[in-house]
Amino acid sequence: MTALMRPATEPAVRDSRPILEGPGIGYHQNWYAVCLSRELKPGKIVGRGFLDGKVIAFRGKNGKAQVMSAYCSHIGADLSIGDVIGDEVRCPFHHWQYNQEGVCTHIPVGCKIPDRARIQTFPTAEKWGMVWAFNGEKPLFDVPGVRGYEESDLLYGVKVHEAGFPVPPWVMVCNSHDYQHLHTLHELGIIEGPINMNSSDYVLEHDVHYTTRDGLKVENWNRVTGTNTFSAISRTPSGPIFGMFTGTRIPGGGTRAYLLAGVPRKEGKNKGRPPTRTEQFALVSGTMMSFLKDAPRLLRAAKFMQAFLDDDEGVLQTIQFRQGVMVEADKTLLGFLKYVREYPKADLLSAA
Ligand code: FES
Ligand SMILES: [Fe+2]
Incomplete structure (x- = not known):
């Protein structure tokens, strides 16, 4: 093979520049x-x-x-x-x-x-x-949501991921489009996906059907909003689970991360009302969960979401991200990196 030839499995990558943010760049x-x-x-x-x-x-x-x-x-x-x-x-x-x-x-x-x-x-x-x-004078889009549900349709808890990550939020969100790692790190059996891909300037959506390492058959409706928020509805045999990871870039280029997990409210008198303070606390302390009628469902959702984060933890704490040698299976990831590279930037704090 001459130096000019690419391995047959490596897609042509036109742009592999580092994805940078910072003062003067935005x-x-x-x-x-x-x-x-x-x-x-x-x-x-x-x-x-x-x-x-x-x-x-x-x-x-x-x-x-x-x-x-x-x-x-x-x-x-x-x-x-x-x-x-x-x-x-x-x-x-x-x-x-x-x-x-x-x-x-x-x-x-x-x-x-x-x-x-x-x-x-x-x-x-x-x-x-x-x-x-x-991060801009005027919002370019609404606060991230989830596909198919309003906030008031869901019973959920939110917590801070105490350790944070030493990488920018978009590296954390990359996971949603990294199909190799779904197979290797999370041990998912991909049945179908990515399918039903949709994109706009600020939102990427796709579906994926898989089996978990415990043999659970799941259909995921995924959404990335901006470059820092992943949300999904995971349709499991025991009902839909709502999950969201969102990251805030902090000085030094790391991420303060928030994790949400929840379930749709059951039909009835609570449907459509905002979560109470007790429900907001639900993920913070296991003991609070026992006060909730829906605790078992909510706990199952929290464990489901936490398991993904636990799998990713070691890699996200240590990765030095770069777009290196890519292969055919990285096609979806490359699409995501292109979206991130072209994403608009602003710098209000330096301008102040
Ligand atoms: S520094 Fe704030 S009032 Fe003087
Ligand atoms: Fe992951």
Whole structure:
């Protein structure tokens, strides 16, 4: 074989450049979870690493959560150690006060408020028990959902994956399109897939039918939203399971990850109502589960989702991702990497 020939099984790869994000390059324009809703009581501020900077989420007395840059426009004090006054956040240093649009409304010493006394805000939403911020001036799409169900149709729990991952969120989400690893690492017997592939600029969907290593026959409806969120309905013999992994890029390029698992609500009086606080806690502590009538179903869903994460854990903690030698079986993965490479970026924190 001459140097110019490719092995017959290696598809032509036109673009194998590294997928980069960073200051001056920008970060994928995704909805990123900043914190759990239950962490943010009225009057509370939470500070979190976000992209290569830091943001705060705070909840005013009006109940509305808002995400904005953590650093004061005056001389840069960290607002996460400030206070919420009514619906505004007050800097801990010279007590300048900012409203939920990020505009300075008060300087205690009485100086005229400069027009530039503003904090960069992010479009903010609450869904799935989390406070989300969109990395862009305006959201390009809605907060990630799941195929076939609304949030209110599902009974679910959400938890933070405490260890996080030292890779960006899109590497975690790559798994959904890595068919070799479904076979080797997760030991799935692929019956059919990927099938019914659908894509738009910000969403990829496909189905896969498989058997688990325990012999369970499953039909998965998969969706990737942006580059950081995977959600699925897994239709198992004992009923559908809802699962979601979403990752937030943090300074240094790693991921803070959130895991959701759930089941459709049974028909009846609870159908269509939002999850209660107890249900939101359901995945955090096994003991809480016993208070729930639906605990066995929910626990089964949580174990089903956790098993996938457990399989992936070692690889995701150690991989140095690069698009190296690819083979025919990587076709679906290459399609995903192309989508990620072309994905739009923004950098609001550096611009602030
Ligand atoms: S640093 Fe915030 S008011 Fe001075
Ligand atoms: Fe995986």
